[in-house]
Amino acid sequence: xxxxxxxxxIVDCDPGHDDALALLLAAGDPRLRLLGVTTVAxxxxxDKTTRNALKILALAGATGIPVAAGSARPLIGELTxxxxxxxxxxxDGPDLDVPxxxxxxxxxxxxxxxxxxxxxxxxxxIATGPLTNVALxxxxxxxxxxxxxxxxxxxxxxxxxxxxxYGEFNIVTDPEAADIVLRSGLPTTMIGxxxxxxxxxxxxxxxxxxxxxxxxxxxxxxxxxxxxxxxRRVFGFAHxxxxxxxxxxxxxxxxxxxxxxxxxxxxxxxxxTRGATVVDLHHRTGQPPNAAVAxxxxxxxxxxxxxxxxxxxxx
Ligand code: BDR
Ligand code: CA
Numbered sequence: 001x002x003x004x005x006x007x008x009x010i011v012d013c014d015p016g017h018d019d020a021l022a023l024l025l026a027a028g029d030p031r032l033r034l035l036g037v038t039t040v041a042x043x044x045x046x047d048k049t050t051r052n053a054l055k056i057l058a059l060a061g062a063t064g065i066p067v068a069a070g071s072a073r074p075l076i077g078e079l080t081x082x083x084x085x086x087x088x089x090x091x092d093g094p095d096l097d098v099p100x101x102x103x104x105x106x107x108x109x110x111x112x113x114x115x116x117x118x119x120x121x122x123x124x125x126i127a128t129g130p131l132t133n134v135a136l137x138x139x140x141x142x143x144x145x146x147x148x149x150x151x152x153x154x155x156x157x158x159x160x161x162x163x164x165x166y167g168e169f170n171i172v173t174d175p176e177a178a179d180i181v182l183r184s185g186l187p188t189t190m191i192g193x194x195x196x197x198x199x200x201x202x203x204x205x206x207x208x209x210x211x212x213x214x215x216x217x218x219x220x221x222x223x224x225x226x227x228x229x230x231x232r233r234v235f236g237f238a239h240x241x242x243x244x245x246x247x248x249x250x251x252x253x254x255x256x257x258x259x260x261x262x263x264x265x266x267x268x269x270x271x272x273t274r275g276a277t278v279v280d281l282h283h284r285t286g287q288p289p290n291a292a293v294a295x296x297x298x299x300x301x302x303x304x305x306x307x308x309x310x311x312x313x314x315x
Contacts, residue, residue, distance in 0.1 A: 009126055010115055012037075014129030016043040016049065017242075018243045018244040019128045021220065023053065024306075025248040025252070027313055028060065029305065029308075031253075032252060034062070035119065035123065038111060039070055040070050040071050040133050041073055042173055043085070043169075044082075045081060046072040049090055049129070052089070055100055058098045061313060068111035069108055070133035071130075074174035085230045085231070092226050094218070094222035096219070108133045109141070112133065112144075113141045123148060124152060125151045127170075128154045128170075130174040131155070131171075132177045138180060150188065151189070156170075156178070156264070158192055158295065161275075166270075167273065167274065167276050168277070173275075175268050182265070187292070188290065189294070191247045191250060192294065194294070196242070198297045216310060249305050257295075257296065259293055260295050262283065263291075264291040265277075265280075266278070279293055
Protein backbone atom coordinates (compact mmCIF):
# COMPACT_ATOMS: atom_id res chain seq x y z
CA UNK A 1 0.00 0.00 0.00
CA UNK A 2 1.50 3.35 -0.96
CA UNK A 3 1.40 6.71 0.77
CA UNK A 4 -1.58 7.84 -1.32
CA UNK A 5 -3.87 5.71 0.86
CA UNK A 6 -2.22 6.49 4.17
CA UNK A 7 -4.12 8.51 6.75
CA UNK A 8 -2.26 11.59 7.98
CA UNK A 9 -1.82 11.55 11.76
CA ILE A 10 0.00 13.44 14.48
CA VAL A 11 0.87 11.59 17.69
CA ASP A 12 0.91 13.68 20.87
CA CYS A 13 2.54 11.62 23.62
CA ASP A 14 4.43 11.41 26.93
CA PRO A 15 6.72 8.35 26.53
CA GLY A 16 6.26 6.22 28.64
CA HIS A 17 6.63 2.49 27.95
CA ASP A 18 3.28 2.09 26.21
CA ASP A 19 3.66 5.42 24.37
CA ALA A 20 6.89 3.96 22.95
CA LEU A 21 4.94 1.07 21.44
CA ALA A 22 2.34 3.54 20.16
CA LEU A 23 5.09 5.47 18.34
CA LEU A 24 6.50 2.27 16.82
CA LEU A 25 3.05 1.30 15.58
CA ALA A 26 2.42 4.76 14.13
CA ALA A 27 5.82 4.81 12.43
CA GLY A 28 5.65 1.22 11.25
CA ASP A 29 2.20 0.74 9.76
CA PRO A 30 1.92 1.79 6.10
CA ARG A 31 -1.72 2.77 6.52
CA LEU A 32 -0.63 5.82 8.52
CA ARG A 33 1.40 8.82 7.46
CA LEU A 34 3.03 10.09 10.65
CA LEU A 35 3.30 13.83 9.98
CA GLY A 36 4.84 14.71 13.32
CA VAL A 37 5.23 13.80 16.97
CA THR A 38 4.53 16.25 19.77
CA THR A 39 5.30 15.76 23.42
CA VAL A 40 3.66 16.70 26.66
CA ALA A 41 4.57 16.37 30.31
CA UNK A 42 2.84 13.44 31.97
CA UNK A 43 4.56 10.17 32.69
CA UNK A 44 7.70 12.24 33.17
CA UNK A 45 8.76 15.85 32.83
CA UNK A 46 8.67 17.41 29.37
CA ASP A 47 12.43 17.27 28.78
CA LYS A 48 12.39 13.52 29.46
CA THR A 49 9.27 12.67 27.44
CA THR A 50 10.69 14.65 24.51
CA ARG A 51 14.06 12.90 24.70
CA ASN A 52 12.29 9.54 24.95
CA ALA A 53 10.23 10.26 21.84
CA LEU A 54 13.40 11.17 19.94
CA LYS A 55 15.07 7.95 21.09
CA ILE A 56 12.20 5.72 20.04
CA LEU A 57 11.96 7.39 16.62
CA ALA A 58 15.73 7.02 16.19
CA LEU A 59 15.51 3.32 17.04
CA ALA A 60 12.70 3.01 14.50
CA GLY A 61 14.83 4.74 11.86
CA ALA A 62 12.18 7.46 11.68
CA THR A 63 14.43 10.46 12.25
CA GLY A 64 12.84 12.48 9.42
CA ILE A 65 9.65 12.97 11.42
CA PRO A 66 9.50 16.39 13.14
CA VAL A 67 9.32 16.28 16.94
CA ALA A 68 8.28 19.30 19.00
CA ALA A 69 8.00 19.76 22.74
CA GLY A 70 4.81 21.22 24.13
CA SER A 71 3.31 21.83 27.54
CA ALA A 72 5.49 21.31 30.60
CA ARG A 73 2.52 21.32 32.96
CA PRO A 74 -1.24 20.89 32.92
CA LEU A 75 -3.52 23.88 32.23
CA ILE A 76 -4.25 24.18 35.95
CA GLY A 77 -2.20 22.97 38.90
CA GLU A 78 1.06 21.13 39.15
CA LEU A 79 2.36 18.08 37.31
CA THR A 80 2.63 14.77 39.16
CA UNK A 81 4.73 12.34 37.12
CA UNK A 82 4.36 8.55 37.10
CA UNK A 83 7.87 7.50 38.17
CA UNK A 84 6.37 4.59 40.07
CA UNK A 85 5.20 3.09 36.76
CA UNK A 86 7.69 4.36 34.17
CA UNK A 87 10.84 4.96 36.27
CA UNK A 88 13.05 8.00 36.68
CA UNK A 89 13.68 8.38 32.94
CA UNK A 90 10.11 7.65 31.85
CA UNK A 91 11.47 4.71 29.84
CA ASP A 92 13.42 2.73 32.42
CA GLY A 93 14.58 -0.79 31.59
CA PRO A 94 16.67 -1.01 28.43
CA ASP A 95 19.84 0.82 27.49
CA LEU A 96 18.53 3.44 25.09
CA ASP A 97 21.83 5.04 24.26
CA VAL A 98 21.26 6.03 20.65
CA PRO A 99 22.10 9.16 18.64
CA UNK A 100 18.89 11.15 18.37
CA UNK A 101 17.54 13.74 15.96
CA UNK A 102 16.96 17.39 16.79
CA UNK A 103 13.89 18.66 18.52
CA UNK A 104 12.10 21.25 16.35
CA UNK A 105 12.60 24.88 17.33
CA UNK A 106 8.87 25.43 17.67
CA UNK A 107 6.23 24.72 20.32
CA UNK A 108 4.25 21.51 19.85
CA UNK A 109 1.01 23.44 19.37
CA UNK A 110 2.58 25.50 16.57
CA UNK A 111 3.98 22.39 14.90
CA UNK A 112 0.55 20.75 15.04
CA UNK A 113 -1.05 23.86 13.59
CA UNK A 114 1.47 24.04 10.75
CA UNK A 115 1.22 20.34 9.89
CA UNK A 116 -2.57 20.51 9.88
CA UNK A 117 -2.65 23.62 7.68
CA UNK A 118 -0.14 22.12 5.23
CA UNK A 119 -1.87 18.73 4.99
CA UNK A 120 -3.90 18.04 1.88
CA UNK A 121 -6.64 16.27 3.85
CA UNK A 122 -8.01 16.39 7.41
CA UNK A 123 -5.57 15.12 10.03
CA UNK A 124 -6.32 12.69 12.84
CA UNK A 125 -4.83 13.62 16.23
CA ILE A 126 -3.82 10.62 18.32
CA ALA A 127 -3.20 11.60 21.95
CA THR A 128 -1.56 9.15 24.33
CA GLY A 129 -0.77 11.53 27.18
CA PRO A 130 -2.57 14.32 29.04
CA LEU A 131 -4.61 16.38 26.55
CA THR A 132 -2.93 19.72 27.35
CA ASN A 133 -1.39 20.34 23.90
CA VAL A 134 -4.52 19.26 22.04
CA ALA A 135 -6.71 21.55 24.16
CA LEU A 136 -4.37 24.49 23.60
CA UNK A 137 -4.44 23.83 19.85
CA UNK A 138 -8.25 23.71 19.68
CA UNK A 139 -8.66 26.81 21.86
CA UNK A 140 -5.76 28.84 20.46
CA UNK A 141 -6.23 28.00 16.77
CA UNK A 142 -9.94 27.46 16.16
CA UNK A 143 -9.33 28.01 12.44
CA UNK A 144 -7.67 24.58 12.20
CA UNK A 145 -10.53 22.71 13.87
CA UNK A 146 -12.34 21.99 10.55
CA UNK A 147 -9.10 20.47 9.27
CA UNK A 148 -8.90 18.00 12.16
CA UNK A 149 -10.64 14.77 11.24
CA UNK A 150 -11.01 13.50 14.79
CA UNK A 151 -9.21 13.13 18.10
CA UNK A 152 -8.51 9.59 19.24
CA UNK A 153 -7.21 9.57 22.79
CA UNK A 154 -6.14 7.03 25.34
CA UNK A 155 -7.67 8.10 28.60
CA UNK A 156 -10.50 7.66 31.03
CA UNK A 157 -12.57 4.58 31.63
CA UNK A 158 -16.16 3.40 31.65
CA UNK A 159 -15.27 1.78 34.95
CA UNK A 160 -12.79 2.81 37.62
CA UNK A 161 -9.43 4.55 37.58
CA UNK A 162 -5.75 3.81 38.00
CA UNK A 163 -4.50 7.07 39.52
CA UNK A 164 -7.42 7.79 41.83
CA UNK A 165 -10.22 5.31 42.50
CA TYR A 166 -12.25 6.80 39.63
CA GLY A 167 -9.61 8.69 37.65
CA GLU A 168 -7.29 7.48 34.89
CA PHE A 169 -3.79 9.03 34.69
CA ASN A 170 -4.06 11.06 31.45
CA ILE A 171 -7.38 12.64 32.39
CA VAL A 172 -6.53 13.15 36.07
CA THR A 173 -3.30 14.90 35.06
CA ASP A 174 -5.20 17.55 33.08
CA PRO A 175 -8.96 17.35 33.57
CA GLU A 176 -9.62 20.82 32.10
CA ALA A 177 -7.78 19.88 28.90
CA ALA A 178 -9.84 16.71 28.53
CA ASP A 179 -13.00 18.73 29.16
CA ILE A 180 -12.07 21.18 26.39
CA VAL A 181 -11.41 18.37 23.91
CA LEU A 182 -14.61 16.50 24.77
CA ARG A 183 -16.68 19.69 24.43
CA SER A 184 -14.91 20.88 21.25
CA GLY A 185 -17.54 19.53 18.87
CA LEU A 186 -14.91 17.44 17.10
CA PRO A 187 -15.47 13.71 16.70
CA THR A 188 -13.62 12.06 19.56
CA THR A 189 -12.80 8.43 20.26
CA MET A 190 -12.04 7.44 23.84
CA ILE A 191 -9.83 4.43 24.46
CA GLY A 192 -10.18 3.85 28.19
CA UNK A 193 -8.87 1.44 30.77
CA UNK A 194 -11.96 -0.73 30.28
CA UNK A 195 -10.43 -1.92 26.98
CA UNK A 196 -6.71 -1.26 27.49
CA UNK A 197 -6.63 -3.62 30.47
CA UNK A 198 -7.30 -6.45 28.00
CA UNK A 199 -4.08 -5.85 26.03
CA UNK A 200 -1.58 -7.48 28.34
CA UNK A 201 2.11 -7.94 27.62
CA UNK A 202 2.15 -11.57 28.71
CA UNK A 203 5.24 -13.79 28.73
CA UNK A 204 4.54 -15.04 25.15
CA UNK A 205 4.25 -11.41 24.01
CA UNK A 206 7.61 -10.54 25.57
CA UNK A 207 9.12 -13.71 24.08
CA UNK A 208 7.82 -12.70 20.65
CA UNK A 209 9.57 -9.34 20.91
CA UNK A 210 12.79 -11.04 22.02
CA UNK A 211 12.46 -13.66 19.29
CA UNK A 212 12.54 -10.99 16.58
CA UNK A 213 16.29 -11.11 16.94
CA UNK A 214 16.71 -7.36 16.46
CA UNK A 215 17.92 -4.62 18.81
CA UNK A 216 14.48 -3.03 18.68
CA UNK A 217 12.77 -6.31 19.51
CA UNK A 218 15.05 -6.79 22.51
CA UNK A 219 14.42 -3.20 23.63
CA UNK A 220 10.65 -3.78 23.44
CA UNK A 221 11.06 -6.96 25.49
CA UNK A 222 13.12 -5.08 28.09
CA UNK A 223 10.64 -2.20 28.21
CA UNK A 224 7.79 -4.64 28.82
CA UNK A 225 9.79 -6.54 31.45
CA UNK A 226 10.31 -3.31 33.43
CA UNK A 227 6.65 -2.34 32.92
CA UNK A 228 5.58 -5.78 34.14
CA UNK A 229 7.55 -5.37 37.35
CA UNK A 230 6.03 -1.96 38.16
CA UNK A 231 2.48 -3.09 37.33
CA ARG A 232 2.98 -6.14 39.52
CA ARG A 233 4.29 -4.04 42.39
CA VAL A 234 1.82 -1.13 42.18
CA PHE A 235 -1.37 -2.84 40.99
CA GLY A 236 -0.77 -6.54 41.58
CA PHE A 237 -1.30 -7.23 37.85
CA ALA A 238 0.18 -10.49 36.55
CA HIS A 239 0.95 -8.73 33.23
CA UNK A 240 1.12 -5.04 32.28
CA UNK A 241 -1.56 -3.45 30.07
CA UNK A 242 -0.21 -1.63 26.99
CA UNK A 243 -2.72 1.19 26.83
CA UNK A 244 -1.47 3.66 24.26
CA UNK A 245 -0.90 1.66 21.06
CA UNK A 246 -4.59 0.74 21.08
CA UNK A 247 -5.40 4.36 20.19
CA UNK A 248 -3.11 4.03 17.16
CA UNK A 249 -4.49 0.61 16.23
CA UNK A 250 -8.03 1.99 16.33
CA UNK A 251 -7.07 4.52 13.64
CA UNK A 252 -5.28 1.96 11.47
CA UNK A 253 -8.17 -0.52 11.65
CA UNK A 254 -11.37 0.67 13.35
CA UNK A 255 -12.54 -2.96 13.56
CA UNK A 256 -9.95 -3.55 16.30
CA UNK A 257 -12.36 -1.92 18.73
CA UNK A 258 -16.12 -1.68 19.05
CA UNK A 259 -17.41 1.70 20.13
CA UNK A 260 -20.67 3.18 21.35
CA UNK A 261 -21.66 6.82 20.74
CA UNK A 262 -22.43 8.27 24.18
CA UNK A 263 -22.13 11.44 26.24
CA UNK A 264 -18.90 11.72 28.22
CA UNK A 265 -18.29 14.42 30.82
CA UNK A 266 -15.13 15.04 32.79
CA UNK A 267 -15.64 15.54 36.50
CA UNK A 268 -13.86 18.82 37.30
CA UNK A 269 -15.11 19.53 40.78
CA UNK A 270 -15.51 16.27 42.67
CA UNK A 271 -13.76 16.18 46.02
CA UNK A 272 -12.73 12.57 45.41
CA THR A 273 -13.47 12.11 41.72
CA ARG A 274 -11.78 15.03 39.91
CA GLY A 275 -10.62 13.77 36.53
CA ALA A 276 -13.10 10.89 36.34
CA THR A 277 -14.76 10.33 32.97
CA VAL A 278 -18.51 10.13 33.52
CA VAL A 279 -19.64 7.90 30.65
CA ASP A 280 -23.40 7.85 30.15
CA LEU A 281 -23.59 4.35 28.67
CA HIS A 282 -27.37 4.13 29.09
CA HIS A 283 -28.20 7.65 27.85
CA ARG A 284 -29.69 8.66 31.17
CA THR A 285 -28.59 12.31 31.01
CA GLY A 286 -30.37 13.19 27.80
CA GLN A 287 -27.16 14.83 26.56
CA PRO A 288 -26.14 14.28 22.92
CA PRO A 289 -23.24 11.86 22.35
CA ASN A 290 -19.85 13.58 22.14
CA ALA A 291 -17.58 10.54 21.97
CA ALA A 292 -17.24 7.11 20.46
CA VAL A 293 -16.23 5.14 23.52
CA ALA A 294 -14.41 1.85 23.05
CA UNK A 295 -16.24 -0.97 24.80
CA UNK A 296 -14.46 -4.02 23.38
CA UNK A 297 -11.12 -4.91 21.84
CA UNK A 298 -10.05 -7.60 19.36
CA UNK A 299 -6.96 -8.51 21.36
CA UNK A 300 -5.43 -10.87 18.76
CA UNK A 301 -5.91 -8.39 15.92
CA UNK A 302 -4.32 -5.67 18.04
CA UNK A 303 -1.19 -7.70 18.78
CA UNK A 304 -0.88 -8.73 15.12
CA UNK A 305 -0.88 -5.08 14.06
CA UNK A 306 1.68 -4.14 16.69
CA UNK A 307 4.07 -7.03 16.08
CA UNK A 308 3.94 -6.54 12.32
CA UNK A 309 4.80 -2.85 12.70
CA UNK A 310 7.68 -3.48 15.11
CA UNK A 311 9.12 -6.12 12.74
CA UNK A 312 8.74 -3.68 9.86
CA UNK A 313 10.56 -0.78 11.51
CA UNK A 314 13.31 -3.03 12.84
CA UNK A 315 13.91 -4.81 9.58
C1 BDR B 1 -1.93 6.08 30.62
O1 BDR B 1 -1.09 6.69 31.60
C2 BDR B 1 0.26 6.48 31.29
O2 BDR B 1 0.94 5.95 32.38
C3 BDR B 1 0.30 5.56 30.10
O3 BDR B 1 1.34 5.95 29.22
C4 BDR B 1 -1.05 5.71 29.45
O4 BDR B 1 -1.07 6.75 28.50
C5 BDR B 1 -2.65 4.91 31.25
O5 BDR B 1 -3.45 5.35 32.31
CA1 CA C 1 0.96 7.78 27.70
